[in-house]
Amino acid sequence: MAQNWYGKPYYSLDAFCKNTFGHKCYKIALNAHLTCPNRDGTLGTRGCIFCSKGGSGDFAVSILGETVEKQLAKGISLLHQKNTGQHFIAYFQAYTNTYGPIEYLRQIYTQALSSPLVCGISIATRPDCLPREVLLLLEELKGRFPEKFIWVELGLQTIHEATAAFIRRGYPLSCFNDALEALHRLQIPVIVHVILGLPGESEEQNLETIRYLNDVRPFGVKLQLLHVLADTDLASLYRKGAFSVLTKEEYLSLTARCLSILSPRIVVHRLTGDGPRDTLIAPRWSCRKRDVLNSLHRLMKEKELWQGKYFSGGN
Numbered sequence: 001m002a003q004n005w006y007g008k009p010y011y012s013l014d015a016f017c018k019n020t021f022g023h024k025c026y027k028i029a030l031n032a033h034l035t036c037p038n039r040d041g042t043l044g045t046r047g048c049i050f051c052s053k054g055g056s057g058d059f060a061v062s063i064l065g066e067t068v069e070k071q072l073a074k075g076i077s078l079l080h081q082k083n084t085g086q087h088f089i090a091y092f093q094a095y096t097n098t099y100g101p102i103e104y105l106r107q108i109y110t111q112a113l114s115s116p117l118v119c120g121i122s123i124a125t126r127p128d129c130l131p132r133e134v135l136l137l138l139e140e141l142k143g144r145f146p147e148k149f150i151w152v153e154l155g156l157q158t159i160h161e162a163t164a165a166f167i168r169r170g171y172p173l174s175c176f177n178d179a180l181e182a183l184h185r186l187q188i189p190v191i192v193h194v195i196l197g198l199p200g201e202s203e204e205q206n207l208e209t210i211r212y213l214n215d216v217r218p219f220g221v222k223l224q225l226l227h228v229l230a231d232t233d234l235a236s237l238y239r240k241g242a243f244s245v246l247t248k249e250e251y252l253s254l255t256a257r258c259l260s261i262l263s264p265r266i267v268v269h270r271l272t273g274d275g276p277r278d279t280l281i282a283p284r285w286s287c288r289k290r291d292v293l294n295s296l297h298r299l300m301k302e303k304e305l306w307q308g309k310y311f312s313g314g315n
Contacts, residue, residue, distance in 0.1 A: 009300040010259050010307035013220070013269045025087050025119055028075035030068065031060035031094035032108050037129065039095070043170040048157075049233040050167060050195070050226065052279065060093045068111035072118065087119035098125040098134045098152075106137055113145045120149030122191065127154050127179030128171040139186050151219065152183055153191040159209045163198050180216055189219030191269050196254055197226035199243035203254055207261060214263045214313045222270040223258060225251055225286055230279040238282060248285045248292065252299050259300070264308030271296065 005015045017025040037043045038051075061075040072090060090112035098105065112121045130152075138150055156176055158164055164173070183190050192213060196206055213221055226245060228238045237243060246254065255271060262268075272292050286292060300306065 009297060009305065010262075010268045010271075011264060011266070013267055016220075016267045021087060021119060023087075025089050026076075026079055027089045027091040027122065028072050029060035029091045029093040030071060030075070030112075031062045031064075032092055032097060032100070032104075033062065033064050034095045034097055034100045036096040036099060036126070038126075038168065038170050044168060046168070046233060048168050048170075049237070050229070051232065052229045052276075053231055060091075063108065068108055069115045069117070072112070072115060076117070088117050090115070090118050090121045092121065092123045094124075096125050096129050097123045099129045102133050102137060105134065106141075109137070109141055109150075110144075113141060113148050113150075118148065120151065122151040122153055124153040124155070124193075126171070127156075127176040130179050130182060135182055135186060138188055142186070142188070149189070151189045151191055153193060153222070154179060155193045156209075157193060157195045158198055158201065158205070159212045160201065160205055163201055163205075166200065167198065177216070180218070191220035191222060191267075192218045193222045193224060195224045195226050196258070197246040197251065199226075199237070203257070206254060206258060210258045210262050213266065214261070214311065217263070218266060220267040220269045221262070222273070223255060223268065224270065224273040225283070227273065227275040227283075227286065228281040229275060230281055235281055245283045248283070248295070251283075252292075252296050255296060256300050256303065256305050259307045260305045260309045261311055262307050263311050263313060264306075268307070 003011065003015065003019050005011055006018065008015065014024055017023065036047060038047045039045060061071045063071045068090065072088065076088060092108070092112075109121060109123070112118055138152070142150055154176065155169075157167065157169060159173055161173065180190055194209055194213070228235050228245060238245070251272075259268070272286055272289055274289065275286060277287055280287065
């Protein structure tokens with residue numbers, strides 16, 4: 001491959017930023033205090049069965065009552081022991097970050113893009129929450145800030161409709177396809193969230209989701225290990241013995257296989273994910289994130305695997 005992967009067996013976000021900007025770019029997670037159609041009664045009130053009360057933003061810095069730039073500085077201060085580089089990615093993480101009044105969205109996105117600390121923004125949302133006015137806003141901001149990037153992160157989790165219904169995702173795969181096409185038309189890079197180890201899904205079904213990504217060609221992917229968090233419906237099912245979570249060995253084997261068939265052009269923005277220690281019920285081994293990643297790198301080296309080794313989709 002032409003790009004440098006800096007010793008990892010996959011094309012990480014770290015490698016992408018170093019290749020593109022010349023240095024590492026840390027994401028600063030922000031909580032804009034928005035909600036979700038799966039929470040406000042539009043589709044439901046309990047969210048997806050795996051989603052915590054924090055709307056997947058358990059580590060996000062709140063911007064309520066403060067400017068985005070001030071809260072970015074607060075988030076950066078939490079990284080004081082890391083070599084953070086010169087620029088940061090403002091990551092609107094908690095809940096659904098295109099699901100709100102358009103003027104409020106314009107305000108928070110503009111504040112982030114206007115910050116000299118920020119090289120771009122990443123907006124986590126749902127594919128059913130990209131109405132025309134939001135797409136027009138993203139297009140407007142692209143024109144106003146041509147030197148900075150705008151990424152959109154879409155929660156897909158799985159391509160399998162039965163699993164999607166079980167986890168209460170709330171939209172069909174066709175909705176995801178439409179959203180992806182709309183963002184591609186605007187030339188806005190898309191990062192797709194996938195969960196490995198969802199109840200009832202086989203290894204082959206997980207691999208089918210990865211092959212689908214190869215076909216639709218997003219900019220990036222996040223491979224998230226299924227976490228069972230307290231006060232979720234998933235936790236209730238887990239305590240009843242309705243399903244089991246992946247062991248560390250199972251997860252490493254599955255992730256290595258997923259990466260080996262994933263297009264080498266798709267940037268891997270995350271592996272494993274983070275669950276808050278105080279609310280994480282299972283798998284507890286995932287708390288040792290550095291050990292998990294080191295073990296994955298070691299396994300892939302031993303098996304002579306790398307991202308795209310078995311990719312057969314051409315470019």
